[in-house]
Amino acid sequence: MSEFQEFKAFEKAGWEERATGYATLMESVTGSLMSSFVDYLEPVAGLRTLELASGPGFGAAEIAKRGGEVLGTDFAEAMVAEASLLYPNLAFQQEDAENLSFDDDTFDLALCSFGMLHFAHPEQALSEVFRVLKPGGKFTFTVWAPPEDYPIFGLLAEAVTECGSLDVGLPPGPPAEAFSIIDGARNAVEAAGFDFESFVEVDTKLSLCPASDIINFYSEVSVRAQGILEAQPADKRKAVEEALVRRYEQFEVDGVVLLPMPHRIVTAIKPQDG
Helix, strand or coil, X not given: CXXXXXXXXXXXXXXXXXXXXXXXXXXXXXXXXXXXXXXXXXXXXXXXXXXXCCCCCHHHHHHHHCCCEEEEEECCHHHHHHHHHHCCCCEEEECCCCCCCCCCCXXXXXXXXXXXHHCCCHHHHHHHHHHHEEEEEEEEEEEECCHHHCHHHHHHHHHHHHHCCCCCCCCCCCCCCCCCCHHHHHHHHHHCCCEEEEEEEECCEEECCCHHHHHHHHHHHCHHHHHHHHCCCHHHHHHHHHHHHHHHHCCEECCEEEEECCEEEEEEECCCCC
């Protein structure tokens, strides 16, 4: 297997198992952010947009609401099925973002919401988006803040380090922070041929679930986090989970966790002569 292929297989298998749970839990989280993401693509009305890693279809739905022609794509067949169930009037199909089936210069716009960190070779996905965009086409993608600034990762790491081990043999993937800092994002899009347009840091808080439900939340919304929890020795897993719940209790407001969810919005343009 080439580098990170085990990671790719691990991610795909995980998302095939949790499409419905993810859709239910994340509609109020990432779903609530889609309007601001699509703002960076405007205008979308009458234009053809490709969404990568479309998951349950929240981004595609927002684009369609604004009059855009959109095709949602995901490497997980279960996610495509879930999106098609939620939005039966929209088009979704299974695609590998690193090897798209479309002709060159097919789309006017492209969107990828929090999908880049799930690609084994994000640089190849960038090259593919560049290829299928028309000259002058715009690509907007979003990523979470670096792990040290993103509590969903940070709190898990703290709890596991306190009571268990992070070294559980999960397949290694690309650096999690690759696109979360401006230089990394700029270098990556320019290497693919794009003109770098903007890098926006967004600080926001989002409602998740009661602290007591946070273990189930992790199991449905993060393949890697659940893999870490499941790999803990039986005699340590309960302690890890209890430590994690305690950490989330400090963010609970009126029975619901209100957690900082900082993220980045990156926009790039394919040159007219590209």
